Amino acid sequence: MDNITIIIITAIISAAVAIGAYLFVRNIILKKKKSAILSAAEQEGENIKKDKIFQAKEKFLQLKSEHEAYINEKNAQMQQQENKLKQRELYLNQQNSDIGRRQKEVETIKENLKVQLDLLNKKGDEYEKLRDQVIVKLEEVAGMTAADAKNQLVETMKAEAKTEAMSYINDVMDEARLSASKEAKRIVINTIQRTAPETAIENAVTVFNIDSDEIKGRIIGREGRNIRALEAATGVEIVVDDTPEAILLSAFDPIRREVARLALHQLVTDGRIHPARIEEVVAKVQKQLEEEIMETGKRTCIDLGVHGLHVELIRLIGRMKYRSSYGQNLLQHSREVANICATMASELGLNAKMAKRAGLLHDIGKVSEEDPELPHAILGMKIAEKYKEKPEICNAIGSHHEEVEMTSLIAPLVLVSDAISGARPGARREVIESYIKRLKDMEGIALAYPGVTKTYAIQAGRELRVIVGAEEVDDKQCEELSTEIAKKIQDEMVYPGQVKITVIRETRSVAFAK
Numbered sequence: 001m002d003n004i005t006i007i008i009i010t011a012i013i014s015a016a017v018a019i020g021a022y023l024f025v026r027n028i029i030l031k032k033k034k035s036a037i038l039s040a041a042e043q044e045g046e047n048i049k050k051d052k053i054f055q056a057k058e059k060f061l062q063l064k065s066e067h068e069a070y071i072n073e074k075n076a077q078m079q080q081q082e083n084k085l086k087q088r089e090l091y092l093n094q095q096n097s098d099i100g101r102r103q104k105e106v107e108t109i110k111e112n113l114k115v116q117l118d119l120l121n122k123k124g125d126e127y128e129k130l131r132d133q134v135i136v137k138l139e140e141v142a143g144m145t146a147a148d149a150k151n152q153l154v155e156t157m158k159a160e161a162k163t164e165a166m167s168y169i170n171d172v173m174d175e176a177r178l179s180a181s182k183e184a185k186r187i188v189i190n191t192i193q194r195t196a197p198e199t200a201i202e203n204a205v206t207v208f209n210i211d212s213d214e215i216k217g218r219i220i221g222r223e224g225r226n227i228r229a230l231e232a233a234t235g236v237e238i239v240v241d242d243t244p245e246a247i248l249l250s251a252f253d254p255i256r257r258e259v260a261r262l263a264l265h266q267l268v269t270d271g272r273i274h275p276a277r278i279e280e281v282v283a284k285v286q287k288q289l290e291e292e293i294m295e296t297g298k299r300t301c302i303d304l305g306v307h308g309l310h311v312e313l314i315r316l317i318g319r320m321k322y323r324s325s326y327g328q329n330l331l332q333h334s335r336e337v338a339n340i341c342a343t344m345a346s347e348l349g350l351n352a353k354m355a356k357r358a359g360l361l362h363d364i365g366k367v368s369e370e371d372p373e374l375p376h377a378i379l380g381m382k383i384a385e386k387y388k389e390k391p392e393i394c395n396a397i398g399s400h401h402e403e404v405e406m407t408s409l410i411a412p413l414v415l416v417s418d419a420i421s422g423a424r425p426g427a428r429r430e431v432i433e434s435y436i437k438r439l440k441d442m443e444g445i446a447l448a449y450p451g452v453t454k455t456y457a458i459q460a461g462r463e464l465r466v467i468v469g470a471e472e473v474d475d476k477q478c479e480e481l482s483t484e485i486a487k488k489i490q491d492e493m494v495y496p497g498q499v500k501i502t503v504i505r506e507t508r509s510v511a512f513a514k
Contacts, residue, residue, distance in 0.1 A: 207248060213245065219273060230260070233282040236260040259286055263282045304335065313361065313384075320364075336417075337417045338360040340416075341359035363418075366380075377400055392410055441493065442455075442464055452468055473505055485503075
């Protein structure tokens with residue numbers, strides 16, 4: 001073995017000895033650290049244990065004090081309850097003693113009453129005997145029995161009461177005949193003056209305005225496909241002509257025209273116009289219009305104070321907005337009739353709410369989609385009966401054109417109110433131009449007479465006031481002039497209702513103080 005090998009082995013042995021010594025020392029150090037850590041942990045555990053024991057004692061003492069307070073409170077409550085029960089027991093004992101005493105008093109009173117009742121029975125028997133004796137003597141003196149005398153007296157009183165009643169009825173009827181016409185005119189005139197609705201005229205054409213004529217080509221579409229799809233979906237004739245920036249929508253049904261107008265507005269605003277889109281938009285607009293119809297019906301009922309209507313009747317009222325009768329908007333007409341009915345009913349002391357309800361519903365047969373062969377009044381009555389309206393209202397609806405017999409006082413009010421609304425100047429079959437022309441012609445007829453200085457058509461053409469000169473026309477000529485003007489207007493003009501001619505002649509004297 002050479003020296004190098006010996007040196008290497010020696011080095012290895014030295015290194016092993018050093019590592020062994022290091023590991024020995026390290027184990028000793030780790031054992032000391034472990035002992036220190038264990039002792040520290042034991043000390044910390046002991047401290048935690050002491051803290052927990054102390055906290056538990058504090059919690060126990062707290063719970064004990066709370067429990068004692070709770071027990072004391074419950075004992076106090078039980079003591080109060082016990083005191084109340086003792087007081088109630090004393091009160092009940094006192095009441096029992098009072099009841100016993102009162103029972104004794106009642107028994108005593110019953111005994112006294114029994115004695116008095118026996119005395120009264122004895123006296124009653126004596127009275128009956130005396131009464132029979134008196135009746136026998138009276139019958140002998142009068143020569144008739146008591147029953148005959150009673151019957152004779154009753155017949156005499158009946159005859160007198162009948163005579164007085166007939167006299168009173170005749171007086172009342174005479175007074176009513178004298179004042180009925182005057183009172184009726186007063187009520188009608190006051191009602192017309194208090195009700196001043198707007199004139200609402202419907203026609204069969206709606207104008208749809210557009211920004212430029214380029215949109216017309218897009219509405220027509222390639223080979224007319226768009227306009228054909230729109231007409232098929234809405235049932236409205238769409239007239240695209242040379243009218244600048246306008247398209248005409250023509251149809252007899254206002255609802256269809258409104259659907260077409262709203263659908264066109266959405267399509268033009270959106271810019272996408274093709275058959276599939278048209279059908280989608282029309283379906284959406286129809287749904288929106290149905291919701292608007294319901295909202296209109298509800299708002300009308302709220303405005304008029306009519307409550308409790310069936311939802312289908314509310315829908316029919318909303319449909320009236322898109323229906324016209326002789327050019328008059330049906331919803332406006334029905335609102336007017338309702339207000340007139342309520343006013344007249346109040347004047348006559350009748351139920352104004354019921355009258356307003358009947359007036360609002362009187363034309364619902366015109367907007368119903370069922371059984372169109374029936375007259376609208378009869379159909380409206382059947383609809384009202386179907387939705388459980390009162391018999392008085394149903395009869396008023398069915399009889400407002402005298403197609404069924406009137407059985408309530410509200411029915412003639414609905415008939416009269418319907419006639420007043422329909423005959424109002426400007427309500428039906430007139431447009432504003434012809435209405436104004438008729439008033440001017442009326443004034444021109446009166447102004448053509450000599451002596452007339454000014455003429456005024458007032459109260460929507462129902463009255464013509466004529467001012468004459470005091471120097472040219474005397475009082476007698478005023479009467480003749482009013483008659484002549486009335487006759488000429490009647491012969492030459494066509495107008496609803498009647499026209500009152502009032503000729504005014506006044507004398508003025510003017511002086512100046514200087």
